[in-house]
Amino acid sequence: MAMTKKKLGTWRIERQLVEQISEHASFGRRRTFKKNTVLYEQGEVSTRFYFVLKGLVQISIFRSDGSEVVLELMGPETVCGEGSAFDGLPRFSSAAAIEDTETIEFDTAKMTEVFREHPEFATSLLRVTSLKQRVVAIRLKHLASREPQDRILELLTRLEEMFAIDHPKGRLLVTHVTHEQIAAMTGTSRVTVTRTLQRLREQNRIDTIDGHILLKRKPAPE
Amino acid sequence: MAMTKKKLGTWRIERQLVEQISEHASFGRRRTFKKNTVLYEQGEVSTRFYFVLKGLVQISIFRSDGSEVVLELMGPETVCGEGSAFDGLPRFSSAAAIEDTETIEFDTAKMTEVFREHPEFATSLLRVTSLKQRVVAIRLKHLASREPQDRILELLTRLEEMFAIDHPKGRLLVTHVTHEQIAAMTGTSRVTVTRTLQRLREQNRIDTIDGHILLKRKPAPE
DNA sequence: GCCGGGCTGTATCGCCCTATACGGGATGGC
DNA sequence: GCCATCCCGTATAGGGCGATACAGCCCGGC
Numbered sequence: 001m002a003m004t005k006k007k008l009g010t011w012r013i014e015r016q017l018v019e020q021i022s023e024h025a026s027f028g029r030r031r032t033f034k035k036n037t038v039l040y041e042q043g044e045v046s047t048r049f050y051f052v053l054k055g056l057v058q059i060s061i062f063r064s065d066g067s068e069v070v071l072e073l074m075g076p077e078t079v080c081g082e083g084s085a086f087d088g089l090p091r092f093s094s095a096a097a098i099e100d101t102e103t104i105e106f107d108t109a110k111m112t113e114v115f116r117e118h119p120e121f122a123t124s125l126l127r128v129t130s131l132k133q134r135v136v137a138i139r140l141k142h143l144a145s146r147e148p149q150d151r152i153l154e155l156l157t158r159l160e161e162m163f164a165i166d167h168p169k170g171r172l173l174v175t176h177v178t179h180e181q182i183a184a185m186t187g188t189s190r191v192t193v194t195r196t197l198q199r200l201r202e203q204n205r206i207d208t209i210d211g212h213i214l215l216k217r218k219p220a221p222e
Numbered sequence: 223m224a225m226t227k228k229k230l231g232t233w234r235i236e237r238q239l240v241e242q243i244s245e246h247a248s249f250g251r252r253r254t255f256k257k258n259t260v261l262y263e264q265g266e267v268s269t270r271f272y273f274v275l276k277g278l279v280q281i282s283i284f285r286s287d288g289s290e291v292v293l294e295l296m297g298p299e300t301v302c303g304e305g306s307a308f309d310g311l312p313r314f315s316s317a318a319a320i321e322d323t324e325t326i327e328f329d330t331a332k333m334t335e336v337f338r339e340h341p342e343f344a345t346s347l348l349r350v351t352s353l354k355q356r357v358v359a360i361r362l363k364h365l366a367s368r369e370p371q372d373r374i375l376e377l378l379t380r381l382e383e384m385f386a387i388d389h390p391k392g393r394l395l396v397t398h399v400t401h402e403q404i405a406a407m408t409g410t411s412r413v414t415v416t417r418t419l420q421r422l423r424e425q426n427r428i429d430t431i432d433g434h435i436l437l438k439r440k441p442a443p444e
Numbered sequence: 445g446c447c448g449g450g451c452t453g454t455a456t457c458g459c460c461c462t463a464t465a466c467g468g469g470a471t472g473g474c
Numbered sequence: 475g476c477c478a479t480c481c482c483g484t485a486t487a488g489g490g491c492g493a494t495a496c497a498g499c500c501c502g503g504c
Contacts, residue, residue, distance in 0.1 A: 061359065061362075063367070069362075069363050069366045083359070084352070084356070085352075086348040086349050086351075087349050087353045089353075092359055092363075093359065112341045112342055112344070115344045115345065119334045119338040122334070122341065122345075123308075123333060123334045126308040126330075126344070126348060126351060127308055129308075129348060129351040130307075130309035131311075133358060134305055134306070134309060134311065134314050136358045136359055137314055137315065140283075140293070140365060141314075143365040143366055143409070144291045144365060145285070145409060146368055146409060146461080146462090178451065178452090179452070180450095187365070187366030187367060187368060188492090189491075189492055190451095191454090191491085191494090192490090192491060192492075194453060194454085195453090195490095195491090211451095400480090400481065400482090401481075401482070410461080411461075412481095413464090414462075416482065417483090433481095
């Protein structure tokens with residue numbers, strides 16, 4: 001029996017910060033979402049945001065021509081929806097549970113009063129929003145390139161940092177992503193993803209083991 | 223004498239939020255930067271962030287091959303550097319004053335204690351980081367497209383929202399940006415910017431008046 | 445065992461972007 | 475007034491990506 005193709009997210013927050021948020025769970029309320037239901041939708045105005053406990057939530061932006069850009073897959077111990085909840089503007093993305101999902105739902109409406117008693121919670125939330133800003137900015141840096149290889153490698157290294165295990169030949173991604181998902185997240189076509197991964201294999205930079213991608217240790221520092 | 227080519231930023235924060243931050247200026251200290259000096263550099267770790275009072279700051283990310291992606295030009299009444307200041311990780315971007323610049327420098331180190339007395343300041347900062355996350359995410363949505371026209375129009379409409387004045391034929395951008403700057407911000411080549419703007423002119427969607435771009439009112443809602 | 449669906453690997457073709465180069469116009473320094 | 479510099483417009487060649495189509499593979503259902 002080979003490795004399970006367990007669905008995982010594309011995001012992780014460091015333990016310490018997770019704990020800091022968990023400690024304030026009492027300021028939110030538990031809320032569950034069945035598979036294929038919506039947490040929030042692009043365009044709506046809401047002061048709610050979510051701390052995912054279990055399951056998987058897909059965050060995407062729909063472009064005006066109807067095409068979908070997948071921003072992230074948020075797994076357990078991540079926060080989503082806080083951006084629009086704090087700035088008060090319409091949601092710029094949609095969130096849908098693609099597995100049965102449990103969350104803590106927070107509401108920013110009375111948050112200022114909470115901060116007075118628990119200023120460390122404000123700091124934690126600022127760390128979360130800052131982290132998100134960072135990851136989006138770094139993605140942007142790579143999406144600014146028109147080279148599919150740049151775009152795809154960026155996604156792979158990000159996934160590696162979050163979800164890879166050591167392997168004799170390098171680092172193995174435990175997340176299973178299809179070429180189509182990579183295409184949606186990098187703004188290229190499915191065919192190009194296949195071709196690019198092929199090319200990377202020929203360059204001996206990656207390998208595929210049982211459907212999982214292995215990022216090889218840099219072979220020679222040229 | 224025609225319109226001045228005053229250099230402006232690519233960013234603006236709504237008045238109310240600006241005031242909320244200004245009211246807490248006493249928690250920071252005044253600091254000025256001469257033209258062509260650096261506020262902070264990619265890679266460094268720092269807990270400082272800046273509220274720009276006067277001048278212009280260019281935020282850019284340098285890619286590993288040395289090429290530069292210009293994220294934003296931050297003019298007066300904007301905040302920069304807060305991302306890395308709060309999450310504690312190395313700066314993912316560099317900031318350089320491209321005009322003589324005055325700022326208020328804040329330090330996140332003792333922020334938690336400030337939040338206890340002034341929880342509304344935490345809320346304001348959360349609004350700022352959330353807004354930034356939003357703008358970067360929306361840029362990402364468009365950069366995900368490989369069509370130069372998408373990328374360039376996104377920049378233009380964003381600039382329009384922030385820095386355009388009414389004009390009999392539409393909205394006139396008071397910011398003057400060169401094709402080369404547009405290229406750097408959209409990840410295309412200078413030639414393509416010229417060609418794309420040309421094409422938009424032919425499609426009667428924009429016009430150029432005295433070096434400034436005019437976004438025409440949508441001609442026909444088809 | 446057989447079938448069907450989802451995923452990956454290829455092939456072809458047309459198009460558009462990048463790189464490069466060059467000319468002309470505006471602007472500013474002296 | 476003259477020249478240098480910057481910016482915009484344009485041409486050419488080359489390459490790689492997108493669209494489309496199809497074949498093979500794996501896996502699960504029945």
